[in-house]
Amino acid sequence: MSLAFLDGQPATADDLRALALANYGHFSSMQVRGRAVRGFDLHLQRLKAATRELFDQTLDEARIRSGIISALDAAGMDDAGVRVTVFSRAFDSLRPDRSVPVDVLASLSPAREAATTPAWVKTFAFQRPLPHVKHVGTFPLFQWRRQALRDGFDDALFVDARGRISEGSVWNIGFWDGEQVVWPQAEALRGTQEKLLQAGLAEVGVAQRHMPVEARALGGLKAAFAANATGVWPLSGIDDLALRPDPVLMERLRAALQAAPLRSL
Template identity: 40%
Template sequence: MTTYPPSTPVPHIEFDGRPATEEDLRIPALYGFGHFTALQVRDGRVRGLGPHLARLDAANRELFALPVDGDRVRELVRHALDGAGRRDASVRVNGYLPPGATRTTLMVTVREPAAMPSWARSLMSVPYARTAPHIKRPGEFGQTYYGMLAVRAGFDEALLTAPGAVVTEGATTNIGFWDGASVVWPGAPALAGITMALLEQGLARAGRPSVRRPVTLEGPDGVGRYRSAFVCNSQGIAPVRRIDGIEFAVDEELMRDLGAAYDSAPEDAV
C-alpha cells in the first residue's frame, strides 16, 4: 500500500464518477496504456479548458478509436472536485481502455494546487526522444529516468534531444528561447503543451511574434545563440539560467511579457 508523508495530502481519485476501488486501481497498475491531460483549477475555472478537452478526445481517438465527450469530462471533473472539497486543485484526467471494455474509463485525480517554482532552472541535455511525442501519456520511463539523473547531477530537469543533438522539449516542460526579437520554439517533434499554445496566442495578441525553428545544442542553430530561455507547463512559467555549461541571463521583461500573455487567456468554468 502506498503511504504519503504527513505533509502530502492523499489524492482524491475517482473512476467514471465514483470513488476509486481496489479493482479500479488495477487498471492503471496492470493496463497502463493510455493518455492524460493535467490542468490547474482555480476557483472552479481553468485556462485553456477547450484545448485540454480537445487533447483528450484526439488522443483517445488515435489510441482507442473512440471519442471522449467534453461534457462528460467536465461533469467528472466537477464531481471529483466536489468529492475532494476543493475549488483550487491540480487535476489529471487519464483515459484507459481495459481489455474487453467498449467505453473509455476516465480516471480523475485531484490534488492540492501547484505552481512552478519561480527560480531560474538548470537543464541537463540527454539523448532521448519520446515515441509519438504528440500524445501526453503516463508512465514514461525515459522521461522519469533522465529526469532522475539530471537531479542527481545537480540540475533541475532534463532537456530531451533527438539524434543530431536536436532540442525537442524538457522532461516535463516545453522550452522556448528569446533571440531579442522573437520567442523561438524548437521546430522538432514534441508535445504541444497547452500552456505553450496559450503563450503563442497571447504573444500574438500582444504583437510579439512567436516562431518555430530548429534548435540544437551546438553549431549555428545552437542554444548559445539565444539571449535567454524559459520553460513552461500546466504549473506555470520559469526562466532558464543554464543548459549544460551554457549560461543564460534572466530577462525580467520577457518573463513579465510571458506572464501577461498567459494571463490574457480566458478562464472557463469546469
C-alpha cells in the same frame, strides 16, 4: 494528498490496479482555480483526439466535465491540480486491437504554481514514442530527470537524433534572441500552456518564430524559459552554457498567459 475518482465515484484499488498493470492510456493535467481552467478547450481537444487514436472511441466533453466536477464536489475543493486519465479496465494486452469502452479517472492534488527560481537543465538524447500523445508511458521522463538531479542539474532537456532540442521532461521550452521568441522545431508534445503563450504573445505583438534549435549552437540566444500547466519559469543554463534570466521577458510571458480567460468547468 491525492484523491482519485472514476467517472465521479471514488476509485477502488481494483480500478487503479487495472490502470497500473496495463499502463495503457493517456491524460491531461490542468490547474483549476475557482472551478475554472485556463485553456480548458485545449485540454478537451487533447483528451478527445488521443481517445480516438488509442481506443477508436469517441469521448464526450460532458463526461470529462462531469468527472472533474464530481471529483471536486466529493473532495470539497474549488482550487486543485487535476489530472484526467483515460484508460480502459477492459483493455486486453493480448488483443490491444479490440474495441473496448473507456474509463475516465480524475485525480486531484493541491493547487500548484510554477516555481520562480531559475532552473539549470541537462540535455539527454531521447525521443518520446508517439510524442504528440500525452500517454501514460512516463518512465523515461522521470528516469532522465532523476539522472539530471543526480548529476547536479535541476531537470532534463531532450534532444533528438539530429541534436535538435525538442522538450523538457514534463515541460516545453522557448528561447529569446533579443527580438523574438524562438520555439524549437522538433517532434515533441505540444503543451496547452505553450499554445496559450503563442496566442497571447501574438495578441500583444511579440514576434515569434519556429525553427530548429541545436543544443550545441545556442550562442545567439539570450534567454530561455520553460512552461507547463503550472505556469512559466526561467532557465539559468543548459549543460555548460549559462543563460541570464530576463525579467522583462518573464513578465511578458506571464502577461500573455493571463490574457487567456479562465473557462468555467
